[in-house]
Amino acid sequence: MRKNSIKNTRINTEVQRELSNILRGGIKDPRVAPMTSVVAVEVAPDLKTCKAYISVLGDKKAQEDTIKGLQSAEGFIRRELARTINMRNTPEIKFIMDQSIEYGVNMSKKIDELTRDLKDGDE
Template sequence: MRKNSIKNTRVSTEVQHELSNILRAGIKDPRVAPFTSVVAAEVAPDLKTCKAYISVLGDEKAQADTLKGLQSAEGYIRRELARTLNLRNTPEIRFILDQSIEYGVNMSKMIDEVNGER
């Protein structure tokens, strides 16, 4: 199976959607920030591993605490993912902090400052 096959793209999208639902409704860990979103999910072609890119609204401490909370709840999240998705193998999830939204906001502020000086 090719890396960017239609099946792999569909599975990645479905995993991203279900992870978003699990994070929104199921995680009770106080370390996980309430404004945590799943930006993207990349499932390996063999469906054994998954990289979940998350975005956290808050400071660096909130981001680090959210990552620790998600890593400690990985078993629960994987079990819920297996319950909702009908896959032969439930992928192991690795959470990666995605700071592209924060980077974009900072760049937008800088552009506005430069335009305001003119």
């Protein structure tokens, strides 16, 4: 995989910030969960496509509904992105569910349970 240039890294950061603002304040779709966050954004070097990694606090159904809601609102999100960020091309956004935060929370719970069990076994 090619290493990101400084320009591409700055674009990724700016797009992530603006996507977060748009999701927080502009989406009226009831399918989009209120606890939705943009974990990471990867904009292609030609600025044509963008992968937005989304994390949703909730169950599996809430995650699926949020992705469907974001996909249906992609036109609105692209228009708002074009309005707020001055780029040559406004990228086509593909929303991808990111499970890393949920995975981290589950691993933390398992570690806590294991350490608690070890303490109980020592006594």
